[in-house]
Amino acid sequence: MIKGTIHQTWSRSLGVVSRRSYHVPSINKALKTEYDTINDYGSYKNNVFTHRLPESTAQQSPSLVALHSRLNLPSKYSLSTLSQALNLNINDGLVNNFGLNTLGKNLLSYYVSEHLLVKYPRLPMPIHNVAVDSLMGHETLHEIGKIWGIQVDSSTKLDKYLSQESEFIKYGKLRFLSEQQKGEVKESGVHELSSQESKTKIDSSFISDEAQAYASAVRSIIGGLYTHTGEEATKKFIQDHILSRKLPLEEMFQFNQPTRELVRLCDKLNFAEPLEIRLIAETGRLSAHAIYVAGAFCGTEKLGEGIGSSIAEAKTRSVVNALMSYYLYSPLDSEGNAAKVPSDKDYKFEGIVGLGDVSI
Template sequence: MGHVSKRLYSSASKLAVSTSQLKQFPPKEAILKPDSGKPNFFDPESWATLQPPPTSALTAFAHRIGLANVLSSADVVRRACTHKSFVNLHAKYYPSSPTPPTNANLATLGNALMGLFASEHLHAAYPHLPTRVLKAAVSAHVGPLTCASVAQEMGAVPLLRWHRQPTTPTSPALLHSDALASIPRAITALVYQETSLQSARKFVKSFFLSRQVDLRSMIKFRDPKRALIETVEKFGHERPKSRLLRETGRYSNSPVFVVGIFSGQDKLGEGFGSSLKMAEYRAAEDSLHRLYLTRTPDHLLQVPSSTFPSKQGNIYKTGSEAPYTPGVLGEAEILYASSGRSNIVAPKRLTLEEIEAKREGLDV
């Protein structure tokens, strides 16, 4: 068996179905006639990419993700799994054939819907979450890598039709994960078009928003003690004070100190460490995490998009909107350690000594 034949069988084995489902295998382009005298430039990878997935695989995919009533035809599923980069490859090998429909418009609409659902859900669930952390949490839930991972779990990898593209002056390189991420976005748009906004939100919540994301690791402070002082002052509570709660091995080579931070009689947080400074640092950080990661109970969680009707129709008709009780808006995050890389010049901040002197009425 020649090198081209080996590559042909290897590429064909990566298809969604066996080669027995194809109309002709090997294809006539791969067969070299002995009397032709011309070199054969057949590309097995490109040929395997151009083969459409069978109807049975597309139908099984729709039933597997529970959207058989929405993705009712194989053409709709095939369009959702066809990336716009596939058009150039198809036109190169089949210039006279009609251009296959792609999921470009659907992916754009689905991406906007997923961003809307994730933003309102996280803002309602964590009303005190800082803006930068909220953006990072949205990307963690419905970002490109998450969409590609969900598409892989759905079993959409064999159904994807795309073509790798190198980096150009106007666009970055197209990777497999980028093309794969367009499938869940396109499906979200199809659910929205065929049913309602509520159904699309339910689909995104089931596959994306139900996942656990470690938000605690996203909140970092250079000086949590100072950030805590400004936060407590903003809410109008007493100045936080550190108290040693427990200790062991002070004069040994492995001491452990447990420090708590209190605002009046209220305990804000607790931390431990091998030194008092480390324990106080962790206690201040724990206090900020308790504030920013305060979660709204699920039975009280409501989002603005829940006002839309659950069925298709005119949303402006009287009585078509669902009841909605807006939640309490959280306080904006403190200025310290939250300005990011913006060009806004922040005002000069007072030092801890200046803040203490200002409280005592002294000139600074």
């Protein structure tokens, strides 16, 4: 009943990404909501009649059955729930995926956050936030939805009539445009920003309605899986489709003063010896393609090593590699396996806590 807009601003400074957001509530007029007073949330009532798609009708949709089989969903996952997860249209009389989307978003936030916090406990929080967005952001879920083979129901009623398309096919497609919008003729190459798109601008770009719809559908499918099968199957599904994706954390760091940050990090860790950057090896100093190998040492301990075409480049790379080896550290349990997350069975806290970000 309450729609909100999240405004985010990302900026990079000293290798971190700052995030700023605020929430602007507004009434969704399409739901025809009535209330006594706007602050009395208990009096809110929607006057739009909706009903669930019968399972017998959903079984006659080839695209819906194919999507169910493609995702290897269990038999407990009803086709009517899967069709509901693909429906964002509140004007067609069928229940939409608002509740499933909210549930799926919360599940994704929990499992993705605990995965990153346990696997990379020393990850700076700004980089952690970017990593979370890279795993479950709109763009990522948009691409995942396309990989799953979800198609958009973009044809008009006239096109369906002329092509003699079965009415059951649309139940297996993503539905987020109203019939009035589908019938509008727009100039090729021109995209008109909706009110929602104009409010979600990020660095001169915007999240399209299609990307938001795909992301909502993916989250709703996960929420529907939880309602039918429980936590274990949902967690495995998220691990297979979300957490298994390669995350380029190295590319998210940007150090403007790496040597100074490494010095502050050594002081924070109470290292007794001072930081020293030494030249380990070199070859071809007088040639056109010289190679130098430098190392960052704290006493006799080598913290990082770097290779470059000049001494300065090799030393800088050694310092950056030392910082990356610290921030991207992944702990192991007593048996040498990857540390368990709190949602695992027989989880035992083993003191894996980061020391916080380094201020320079």
